[in-house]
Amino acid sequence: MSRFLNEKYASLDAYTPGEQPRDKRYIKLNTNESPYPPAPQVVRALGEGEIADLRLYSDPTGKALREKIGAQFGLGMDNVILTNGSDDVLNFAFMAFSGDGVAFPDISYGFYSVFAQLHGVDAKIIPLKPDFSVDYRDYCGLNRMIVLANPNAPTGLAIPLEQIRQILITNDHHVVVIDEAYVDFGGQSAAALLGEFPNLLVSQTFSKSRSMAGARLGYGLGSRELIADLEKLRNSTNPYNINRLTMRLGEKTLDNLSYYEENCKKIVQTREFTRIELEKMGFSVLPGKGNFLFAAHPRLSGEDVYTKLKERGVLVRHFTAQRIQNYNRITIGTRQEMETMLRILREIEEGSL
Numbered sequence: 001m002s003r004f005l006n007e008k009y010a011s012l013d014a015y016t017p018g019e020q021p022r023d024k025r026y027i028k029l030n031t032n033e034s035p036y037p038p039a040p041q042v043v044r045a046l047g048e049g050e051i052a053d054l055r056l057y058s059d060p061t062g063k064a065l066r067e068k069i070g071a072q073f074g075l076g077m078d079n080v081i082l083t084n085g086s087d088d089v090l091n092f093a094f095m096a097f098s099g100d101g102v103a104f105p106d107i108s109y110g111f112y113s114v115f116a117q118l119h120g121v122d123a124k125i126i127p128l129k130p131d132f133s134v135d136y137r138d139y140c141g142l143n144r145m146i147v148l149a150n151p152n153a154p155t156g157l158a159i160p161l162e163q164i165r166q167i168l169i170t171n172d173h174h175v176v177v178i179d180e181a182y183v184d185f186g187g188q189s190a191a192a193l194l195g196e197f198p199n200l201l202v203s204q205t206f207s208k209s210r211s212m213a214g215a216r217l218g219y220g221l222g223s224r225e226l227i228a229d230l231e232k233l234r235n236s237t238n239p240y241n242i243n244r245l246t247m248r249l250g251e252k253t254l255d256n257l258s259y260y261e262e263n264c265k266k267i268v269q270t271r272e273f274t275r276i277e278l279e280k281m282g283f284s285v286l287p288g289k290g291n292f293l294f295a296a297h298p299r300l301s302g303e304d305v306y307t308k309l310k311e312r313g314v315l316v317r318h319f320t321a322q323r324i325q326n327y328n329r330i331t332i333g334t335r336q337e338m339e340t341m342l343r344i345l346r347e348i349e350e351g352s353l
Ligand SMILES: *Cc1c(COP(=O)(O)O)cnc(C)c1O
Pocket: 032, 084, 085, 086, 087, 088, 109, 149, 152, 153, 179, 181, 204, 205, 206, 207, 213, 216, 217, 218
């Protein structure tokens, strides 16, 4: 740290992204990326013309892409904000709406507590139930902004829309942010409630189900007024936050949604296959609805499983928080990658008897 850093950032603990090692080729099951490439039409969407046009700024209003995203939900462009990954819409939401504080679960996406620190916001951290589920009653009438990932990460557990509705009704003076990074793998989208609740903000991303983590494209959906507030912050930070290439790829993606729906089906099937196989080995596996499973071995520690898998070329995500230290979050790859991972796990078990 230099002696020039503003004191308010001195004790900030930045978010630690999952590792992206370059030392060898791993089976990468640690950051919930898609095992499938973007649709062929997306892969072919950029040519010399688009590269040459990089001399021009991107459209700061993002009109074409916002209209296409909105149309999927029966919304207009004024109900959509485009951001550089959905992390960025979450950041803007904290900046804009957490004046009275924020509440989120103890086990959830690590960025929420980083944003709370970054913006100096009082955070009420609510423990999940012993089975790692969210009790929606803990979030009723809190008088502060609420952030819930649904499905949650790293547990994968989802809550029904009826419970989100109760949270929205009982917090009508505050914004409720529903982070739907994993909704396409089996959750129910709260976007269906947007017409009823002006305090609802839904965030979604192209990073997981749309195979575009490296392009950085996310968005928020909400009432015109909420989106106008967020647009004000976006335009005060970086009005060209979506680059021209990503904008184009985003549009092409939405023209080919059936390809991505097929991929999601395959991932869900592979998830259920993997769950059954892990359970046969004695793992306890949460009934997750994301493109990952959260699993604990009956004898080996979470750290042991993580380290031994890594030695053998398989990367999974281990967290050190005490409540979940015996678990690992395992991204669902291709069927073949999961069969390899399971074979290696059986070898690790045999070696440790
Ligand atoms: C991956 C993820 C995000 C955002 O990722 P972006 O790549 O920034 O869109 C947001 N929330 C959760 C819970 C995630 O797992």
